[in-house]
Amino acid sequence: MTKARHKASKKRKTSPLYMISKIKIKNFKNIKETDITLLPGVNILVGPNASGKTSILEATYFLYKALIDAAEKTPYRPHIPEYWSGLDLIHGKDPNKNIEIGITLNVYLPSNKNDKWCHETIEGVVVFGYDAQRDTILPIEYNFLISNYLYLKINTNSIEIIMNKESWEASGKPGRNSASSIIEKKNKVILTYNIDPRRITSVFLHPRAIISMYETDFHIINYAIKKKGDNRSSYKVSFIRFPLLDIEIPVVLRPFTECSEEAKGIPVSWDNMLLNFLLSKVDYLDPSLAISLLFDAIRKIVFLRHPDAGALREPRPFTGSNRLNPRAQNLAEVLLTLHGRLGRMPERLEELISKAFPEFRVWVDSKFGRVVLMSEWRGIEMPPPNLPDGLIKTLAIGAAIELGPSLLLIDEIENSLHANLLEIIIDELNQLPVPVIAATHSPIPVDIVGPERTIVVLSERDGVVVERIRDPVKLRKSLAEHGVTFSDYIYGVTVKD
Ligand SMILES: Nc1ncnc2c1ncn2[C@@H]1O[C@H](COP(=O)(O)OP(=O)(O)O)[C@@H](O)[C@H]1O
Numbered sequence: 001m002t003k004a005r006h007k008a009s010k011k012r013k014t015s016p017l018y019m020i021s022k023i024k025i026k027n028f029k030n031i032k033e034t035d036i037t038l039l040p041g042v043n044i045l046v047g048p049n050a051s052g053k054t055s056i057l058e059a060t061y062f063l064y065k066a067l068i069d070a071a072e073k074t075p076y077r078p079h080i081p082e083y084w085s086g087l088d089l090i091h092g093k094d095p096n097k098n099i100e101i102g103i104t105l106n107v108y109l110p111s112n113k114n115d116k117w118c119h120e121t122i123e124g125v126v127v128f129g130y131d132a133q134r135d136t137i138l139p140i141e142y143n144f145l146i147s148n149y150l151y152l153k154i155n156t157n158s159i160e161i162i163m164n165k166e167s168w169e170a171s172g173k174p175g176r177n178s179a180s181s182i183i184e185k186k187n188k189v190i191l192t193y194n195i196d197p198r199r200i201t202s203v204f205l206h207p208r209a210i211i212s213m214y215e216t217d218f219h220i221i222n223y224a225i226k227k228k229g230d231n232r233s234s235y236k237v238s239f240i241r242f243p244l245l246d247i248e249i250p251v252v253l254r255p256f257t258e259c260s261e262e263a264k265g266i267p268v269s270w271d272n273m274l275l276n277f278l279l280s281k282v283d284y285l286d287p288s289l290a291i292s293l294l295f296d297a298i299r300k301i302v303f304l305r306h307p308d309a310g311a312l313r314e315p316r317p318f319t320g321s322n323r324l325n326p327r328a329q330n331l332a333e334v335l336l337t338l339h340g341r342l343g344r345m346p347e348r349l350e351e352l353i354s355k356a357f358p359e360f361r362v363w364v365d366s367k368f369g370r371v372v373l374m375s376e377w378r379g380i381e382m383p384p385p386n387l388p389d390g391l392i393k394t395l396a397i398g399a400a401i402e403l404g405p406s407l408l409l410i411d412e413i414e415n416s417l418h419a420n421l422l423e424i425i426i427d428e429l430n431q432l433p434v435p436v437i438a439a440t441h442s443p444i445p446v447d448i449v450g451p452e453r454t455i456v457v458l459s460e461r462d463g464v465v466v467e468r469i470r471d472p473v474k475l476r477k478s479l480a481e482h483g484v485t486f487s488d489y490i491y492g493v494t495v496k497d
């Protein structure tokens with residue numbers, strides 16, 4: 001990690017960097033409500049069977065399914081093909097409960113004033129409701145919290161924005177004539193814009209529309225207001241335009257306050273020419289940029305379950321996909337895409353394979369628009385059915401890393417992997433500048449990563465309890481004193497009576 005940090009801090013400060021630092025889940029399968037703070041590198045979920053480990057991974061991936069993947073398809077069914085009904089995802093299958101899933105981004109933006117990184121946090125929480133008529137789950141509310149100074153809530157009746165009152169007043173009370181209602185509190189002001197329900201239905205039924213409001217239709221008008229002779233109280237007002245709703249909402253922006261030489265924790269680099277261009281002209285985090293960053297992070301979530309080795313036996317049509325599906329059925333295709341992008345197999349992946357399977361060589365064969373994973377063992381050609389499961393799993397994880405995920409979710413990481421290979425892979429994942437959440441039933445990953453990176457998942461009467469070890473240093477010390485391994489301790493804690 002030190003190497004990655006070093007590299008990134010030397011990088012020219014042009015494009016925002018971010019890391020998903022927290023996930024939030026409510027009412028998803030057996031999870032009532034939980035927050036999980038993430039570290040870059042491996043975060044291990046450990047707990048008994050049916051405690052909710054997979055549910056945590058699925059809930060997080062559901063953001064991708066619901067806001068990106070399913071949003072491109074009609075009818076809108078984000079729970080398909082994994083679940084029969086949208087109801088199956090809701091806690092207790094209660095149609096009146098709403099699912100909430102959120103992520104927090106730790107963002108570093110390049111300030112063009114002083115060539116420093118400026119730190120902001122952005123939180124996005126999406127509320128999903130059950131639609132009985134269509135038997136599906138629909139997004140019904142979006143909440144965005146930008147650096148604790150700007151709160152934007154978009155639901156099926158209204159758009160609400162909460163700003164700092166002082167800066168709102170100082171910037172000439174923007175929106176005072178256009179808002180449906182204005183509530184002034186002591187420190188904040190709440191502007192509400194009611195929405196014609198006929199319009200909002202079309203937007204919310206197609207989350208793609210919500211996304212495109214921020215991404216393709218990027219209309220912001222910025223102006224700075226300066227009080228005469230007072231430079232200190234200059235505010236920037238930006239208008240977020242919702243073209244599908246015919247609404248323009250003013251937001252008063254705050255200049256960056258926390259800037260430093262280093263981007264701590266080194267997150268994903270975000271490359272978007274248009275936004276980088278816009279960004280290079282401002283020293284404020286615009287809400288449209290904040291929301292685009294959230295969607296960028298969601299788009300790059302990768303989920304891996306146990307690879308479907310059977311599906312890899314047959315050549316598959318090549319569509320140029322750069323999304324690895326959770327069972328890695330399109331692994332050959334993704335590897336070929338990566339190969340095409342680089343003109344060779346990714347170096348890091350080759351290194352991983354030669355370390356883990358020194359007697360193998362792997363490549364992708366393509367003929368007549370079909371692709372298949374081939375290998376050679378001690379110089380003998382091995383067709384896909386002869387590939388060992390562990391090699392497929394290693395390739396899938398290696399390919400997922402090469403895709404540059406914002407967050408990598410791996411269920412039952414130990415499956416098909418020998419203890420030594422598991423250690424190689426966990427070491428590799430620990431080098432990543434982004435979080436990896438890996439679920440396990442095995443003591444091996446737990447001992448490899450230790451108390452700092454372990455998250456215990458227990459199913460209690462009141463729903464799932466997700467906890468990190470409170471004082472990892474103290475625990476390490478006391479385990480060493482008593483000659484107990486960390487995994488023995490953990491499995492002792494998680495045994496049910
Ligand atoms: N809609 C639901 N409401 C409440 N509980 C559910 C729902 N769907 C599944 N479950 C329960 O949630 C748990 C899922 O656990 P899972 O995440 O697969 O466990 P693990 O991966 O830790 O073995 C199971 O106990 C299952 O019965």
Ligand SMILES: [Mg+2]
Pocket residue numbers: 050053054055411439
């Ligand atoms: Mg599981």
